[in-house]
Amino acid sequence: MAKADKAAAIAELSDKFRSSGAAVLTEYRGLSVKQITTLRNSLRGNATFAVVKNTLTELAAKEAGVTAFDGKLVGPSAIAFVDGDPVEAAKGLRDFAKANPLLVIKGGVLDGKALTPEEITKLADLESREVLLAKLAGALQASLSQAVYLFAAPLSQTARVVEALRAKVEAEGPVAAAAAPAAEAAEATEETPAAEAPAEAAADVAEGGDAS
Numbered sequence: 426m427a428k429a430d431k432a433a434a435i436a437e438l439s440d441k442f443r444s445s446g447a448a449v450l451t452e453y454r455g456l457s458v459k460q461i462t463t464l465r466n467s468l469r470g471n472a473t474f475a476v477v478k479n480t481l482t483e484l485a486a487k488e489a490g491v492t493a494f495d496g497k498l499v500g501p502s503a504i505a506f507v508d509g510d511p512v513e514a515a516k517g518l519r520d521f522a523k524a525n526p527l528l529v530i531k532g533g534v535l536d537g538k539a540l541t542p543e544e545i546t547k548l549a550d551l552e553s554r555e556v557l558l559a560k561l562a563g564a565l566q567a568s569l570s571q572a573v574y575l576f577a578a579p580l581s582q583t584a585r586v587v588e589a590l591r592a593k594v595e596a597e598g599p600v601a602a603a604a605a606p607a608a609e610a611a612e613a614t615e616e617t618p619a620a621e622a623p624a625e626a627a628a629d630v631a632e633g634g635d636a637s
Contacts, residue, residue, distance in 0.1 A: 431481060438477065438485030447507035448491070449518055449533040449545060452500045456527050461503070464528070468517045471509030477502050493539035497531050511535055515549035 426434070442448060453461060453476070465474045479498040486494050507514045522528045533540040540548070 434478070434481050435485045435488065438482055439488040441473075441475075441504075441506045442486060442489035442491050445506040445508055447511040447514065447533060447535040447540075448493075449505040449507070449514070449540075450494050450497055450531045451503050451505065451518065452529040452531055453503045454501045454527060454529075456525065460525055460527075464517075464521050464525075467521060468505060468514055470513075471511075471517065472505040472507040472514040474503060474505050477504055491534055493532055493534035512548060512551050515545050519546055519549040 449472075456464075461474070461476070468474050479502055482494070482502065482504070483498050486492070505514060505518060518528075518530055522530055530542045530545055532542060533545050535548070
């Protein structure tokens with residue numbers, strides 16, 4: 426390879442290291458072109474799987490300030506440059522490696538932090554960003570429903586729920602008390618439905634008017 430071509434290849438790899446949120450180093454010895462293509466397709470949208478030259482990659486990593494691959498660039502190497510969800514990329518690599526043991530995950534880097542193969546497996550076991558956002562939305566919706574109930578309930582019921590939560594926090598800590606508003610709200614609803622309070626108050630006013 427000509428000197429100019431080497432410099433261009435190093436610059437391109439260095440840019441990939443800088444622009445990627447994560448990178449995973451693998452050894453693909455024994456994999457066919459068809460298998461590598463299948464892996465590339467499975468990672469599409471989250472990572473780019475590139476076969477690399479060890480010497481050039483070592484220089485590019487050094488230029489980009491990446492030390493996670495020091496001493497690991499031996500044998501036929503390929504790197505998954507992650508520009509999407511790192512959890513989904515880790516899942517794709519892990520699942521492919523399970524079905525194709527010839528792919529060896531040697532290490533990685535995430536937001537500048539070096540990752541061992543074991544840590545990459547743990548990353549793959551996490552829930553994806555979409556699942557976490559869905560759970561967060563569900564939790565916010567549940568909290569909003571509780572808030573709506575408290576605003577609609579009579580003042581005495583609201584005060585009761587708040588007091589129960591305060592006591593539960595003191596006794597069990599904030600985490601254990603998280604379910605208190607829903608439980609107290611349900612109990613209060615059974616004993617005195619929010620809709621009945623205004624009606625009872627109106628009846629009392631009416632009786633008072635008749636008496637005068």
